[in-house]
Amino acid sequence: MTAPILSVRALERRVGDVEILRRIDLDVMPGEAIGVIGPSGSGKSSLLRCIAGLDAVSGGEVMVEGRRTQPGDGAVGMVFQHFNLWPHLTARENVALALRLVRKMPAAAAAEKAEAALARVGLAALGGRKPAALSGGQQQRVAIARTLAMEPRVLLFDEPTAALDPELTTEVLDVIRDLAAAGTTMLVVSHEMGFIARLSTRVVFLDHGVVVQAAPPAELFAAQAEPRVRSFLQTYLDRVAWARDA
Amino acid sequence: MEFLAEALPSMLEATAATIWISAVAVAIGFALGVPIAVACSAGRVWANLYVSFFRGVPLLIQLLLAYYALPFLGVDLPAIVAAVGTLSLCCAAYMAEIIRGGFALVPKGGLEAARLLGLTPLQTLLRIRLPISAQAMRPALISEAILIVKASSLISVVGILELTRSAQALASSTFEPLPAYALCGAIYLVINLTLTFLAQGRGGAQRA
């Protein structure tokens, strides 16, 4: 029995008297890919941001390999919905900056490592371009490479394709799937239900800051799912059915 | 205290002068700014030259021009008319730029719809373009009003009795320039903060 690489214990987050997360417990084993789904405003982003240390927690704790996390300690990497690339730097410089400033790598070594990370997301040829000269999907892949290069223990994706045109989502989802296949431990918030179903070892369904159900996808997406999960999934099924009829 | 007692009556009177002079200049400036903006948008050379001149030459020099050069050309205006007129013409150049910027924000479709419905260009201007852009222009208009209040201090140079001129007189009669100019500055500040406050207050209410 191995130890969990990430463990979330009785995590709570309140802002004023609004309870955003309520006593969340979650253990993630090395190599697991956890899908996080739930209605808008249910606390998915907040959960990831608390794990990353970007949002303050009001109670409980987040541990990675037995240590409390802090943003920038290298334990957790995060990929944002809006990429958040630095527009004045090329793709390669975006990836290399933290290697140089944080890992204190010499410029040449950092550039080399950045190229390797870009190659891993299929952008070997585009390292010299600035974000404005890249498509949304390419930008998000640069953002993934930037996070990957720091070799975090756990990767967090917060709706990584929500800001992309539909035809650009595949290239990003493919990269995430490859990473999962290579054994990267990750939590992925996404509304791409088919992708989550195929990618995840377990799916967490959040509603009003509470984990309503956490189960392998086959179980969670099955017809006898928890009522709240079923009604949430129903809206997706309706949309697909409507599209087929139309 | 003694200083204030001596200073206040004349300074308050001068404050009123500064306020009405600025108000007149802003009003005329806006009224003239609309046709100039339209002419600028239409690529009229005179309009662009007008804006370039009044924005490119220091107001102080413009005032001296009106004061010295107009009589030279045989135009003899009372000093106050020349001063307020110059301030208004200068204001119009800045207003034109603001209005032109506001017009740029009006969606083309709205104007095309108006034309198709048979509105005349003047009707379109007054009923469609100005109202649509008014909201967007408001902050810039308030800033321009503040600039004009401050710029009106320069007409003291051609001898018009307003706040700054009054403070100069006070400074030389009391031999106390520091409190005289400090009081003068404070009054300008109060006028301009009031304008800022009005702008923010109304804006905030409308946004909420």
Add this chain to the structure above:
Amino acid sequence: MMAALADSFLAAARGLPLTIAIWGAGVATGLVLGFLVAAIRFFAPLALSWPLAMAVEAVRGVPFLVQCFLLYFGGPFIGIDLSPIMAGWVALSVYGAAYFSEVFRAGFLSVPPGQLEAARMLGIPRHQAVLRIMLPMMALAVLPSLANLAVILIKETAILSIITVPELTFRVQGVGSATFAFAETTLVLALVYWALVEATAWASRHTERRIARALAA
């Protein structure tokens, strides 16, 4: 009349160097001061930023002429006894700083928090994030406004003639007083400033475009 025009242009040529020097010095000091004020207002606690905010409001709400009078005529009463040129430089710097600081502050505010959050996640220290991400990101956004303000300050230097700074306006008006050819001298002044402002505005637009192109590449 031709003589008065020629004399005026000569006087303008003699006054121009000081106008440009005091403008350049005022813009340089104003930019540095303005940046410091904006940085303190953005990064420092409220107790420190609040008085600065008041000061900026005060400088922006009072006519430049009145500030010049306050400093030049009022200053000696509180131990600040400056020559006209020094007073002009200080006044222009302070006036410019107030406006520049607002542009810089808007620049700081325009950097989306996400880009800084990304830096934080990667462990980039705050001061490095400011230096390497925040400042470059805001540079392009603030450049046009800064240049615009600098051009406006050229016109403010004419006001310094009133506190007897022997710059362009002062010198040319001297010709007027000597010859009573006020119409000609004022006309020359208008033409010289118009040309100066248009040339500077053109140069700044040109430079801006080149910088933008260099940064985008």
